[in-house]
Amino acid sequence: MGLLSLAIWLPIAFGVLLLTLGRDSQAGAVRWLALLGALLGLVVTIPLIAGFDTSTAQMQFVEKMLWIERFSVHYHLGVDGLSFWFVPLTAFITVIVVIASWTNIQERVNQYMGAFLILSGLMIGVFAALDGLLFYVFFEATLIPMYLIIGIWGGPNRIYAAFKFFLYTLLGSLLTLVAIIYLYNAAGGSFDILTWHQLPLGKLPQTLVFFAFFAAFAVKVPMFPVHTWLPDVHVEAPTGGSAVLAAIMLKLGAYGFLRFSMPIAPDAAREWAWLIITLSLIAVLYVGVVALVQKDMKKLVAYSSVAHMGFVTLGFFVFNDIGVSGGIAQMIAHGFVSGAMFLCIGVLYDRVHSREIADYGGVVNVMPKFSAFALLFSMANCGLPATAGFVGEWMVILASVKFNFWIGVLAASAVIWGAAYSLWMYKRVYLGEVTHAHVKNMQDLNSREFLVLSVLAIAVLFMGIYPKPFTDVIDPSVQQLLQHVAQSKLP
Numbered sequence: 001m002g003l004l005s006l007a008i009w010l011p012i013a014f015g016v017l018l019l020t021l022g023r024d025s026q027a028g029a030v031r032w033l034a035l036l037g038a039l040l041g042l043v044v045t046i047p048l049i050a051g052f053d054t055s056t057a058q059m060q061f062v063e064k065m066l067w068i069e070r071f072s073v074h075y076h077l078g079v080d081g082l083s084f085w086f087v088p089l090t091a092f093i094t095v096i097v098v099i100a101s102w103t104n105i106q107e108r109v110n111q112y113m114g115a116f117l118i119l120s121g122l123m124i125g126v127f128a129a130l131d132g133l134l135f136y137v138f139f140e141a142t143l144i145p146m147y148l149i150i151g152i153w154g155g156p157n158r159i160y161a162a163f164k165f166f167l168y169t170l171l172g173s174l175l176t177l178v179a180i181i182y183l184y185n186a187a188g189g190s191f192d193i194l195t196w197h198q199l200p201l202g203k204l205p206q207t208l209v210f211f212a213f214f215a216a217f218a219v220k221v222p223m224f225p226v227h228t229w230l231p232d233v234h235v236e237a238p239t240g241g242s243a244v245l246a247a248i249m250l251k252l253g254a255y256g257f258l259r260f261s262m263p264i265a266p267d268a269a270r271e272w273a274w275l276i277i278t279l280s281l282i283a284v285l286y287v288g289v290v291a292l293v294q295k296d297m298k299k300l301v302a303y304s305s306v307a308h309m310g311f312v313t314l315g316f317f318v319f320n321d322i323g324v325s326g327g328i329a330q331m332i333a334h335g336f337v338s339g340a341m342f343l344c345i346g347v348l349y350d351r352v353h354s355r356e357i358a359d360y361g362g363v364v365n366v367m368p369k370f371s372a373f374a375l376l377f378s379m380a381n382c383g384l385p386a387t388a389g390f391v392g393e394w395m396v397i398l399a400s401v402k403f404n405f406w407i408g409v410l411a412a413s414a415v416i417w418g419a420a421y422s423l424w425m426y427k428r429v430y431l432g433e434v435t436h437a438h439v440k441n442m443q444d445l446n447s448r449e450f451l452v453l454s455v456l457a458i459a460v461l462f463m464g465i466y467p468k469p470f471t472d473v474i475d476p477s478v479q480q481l482l483q484h485v486a487q488s489k490l491p
Helices: 002-019 024-051 088-100 109-128 132-141 145-155 158-186 195-199 204-221 231-235 239-264 267-273 275-292 297-317 321-352 366-381 388-403 404-429 448-464 468-486
Strands: 060-068 073-079
Touching: 002 060, 002 073, 002 088, 002 109, 002 231, 024 060, 024 088, 024 109, 073 109, 073 132, 073 145, 088 109, 088 239, 088 321, 088 448, 109 132, 109 145, 109 239, 132 145, 132 158, 132 195, 132 204, 132 239, 145 158, 145 239, 158 204, 158 231, 158 388, 195 239, 195 366, 204 239, 204 267, 231 239, 231 468, 239 267, 239 297, 239 321, 239 468, 267 468, 275 404, 297 321, 297 366, 297 404, 297 448, 321 366, 321 388, 321 448, 366 388, 366 404, 366 448, 388 448
Parallel strands: none
Antiparallel strands: 060 073
């Protein structure tokens, strides 16, 4: 079994084990077993990082076995610079979420932890799949654990949110299935994604395939106007669910654009780039304004996720190397920062059981350590230099200016909105005098919470100060992708 298979199936195996064996009476043992599974999943990815060759754009750690002979479906895995960093990131976030959810889940602990571990394996599967049908299976399967996490451990409106999440993403994905079957036939009975990349397609088929993929990936990112499910889901999801959803799941859609939409239908991608750029700019500007007026902290951070992901799609479709690399760097950074933001809200929620901004104020007086972390993450959220949030945004703005000055100006103005809503929330929640009695009684971070937030803080600062390990991996694959997209595939 190769390393990628281990990274996928090890957390899933532990997840299934927890589902079958765990009982609420053994909650302590269940938590430790979940932590062991998550840590082993992370350890498996370390040789991947050590063994990755940054000089080539070829697929690495490739595994290929026949799966369904009748339709020549292969169990085909591999990673390149576009997908590589998401494998360790997913494993890392899973460890963080398991530790962060240690005490706040009391019922059905085994199912909760099991669902997260299975979800972790499936998401790594999405990033590593090189077979169209295998990708689709993993892509759809991620819905099931997430649906359960929202629907069982979520807030009062959880059933509505879970349904909305499921239906939105499923409807989009059905069109993708049609596109995958079409490409299978066009390629003479092959599901191999790399074969599809080379497949000559006419103008109309390209446009139809592009929009079929767009339907699924735009909902997943989520792009404006199909973003409305995200705030609802975030508000209802438990803290761990929100962290994983923001940190990893939203990236599946953006990754899909890089792996499918752009290389398979390059002519259509160039022709319709204006549409994606327009929708991305609306996302970063309009949604930034919407975030300003939110009363619920989770909603505010959910809208800020839509705005940050708008930067990602904008970077992809200006078609230059800084933009695409910046988009991927923004995805990784957003994984750290948004995960940290939701976990900070989780810390407050555990103490007061409210997400309303109005129920807080003056938290810095009673929780100084925690407020310092929250300030760092709020700053990273608005793209302060030397934090992870800055690297990707800055690259995307540079690329946008190169592409069109005015688009660059609009993209840059979004940073101001980002600063406005991040700092506005910080001011109202943390600064000032303590006005509520329940805030006076709040305890500062315990050692477990301190560990979680300090690890994320180190990740945010490391990526902000020294992004080279990330960009070195990304760059060769980005160059190859752009060379590929620049050539017409019209027969």
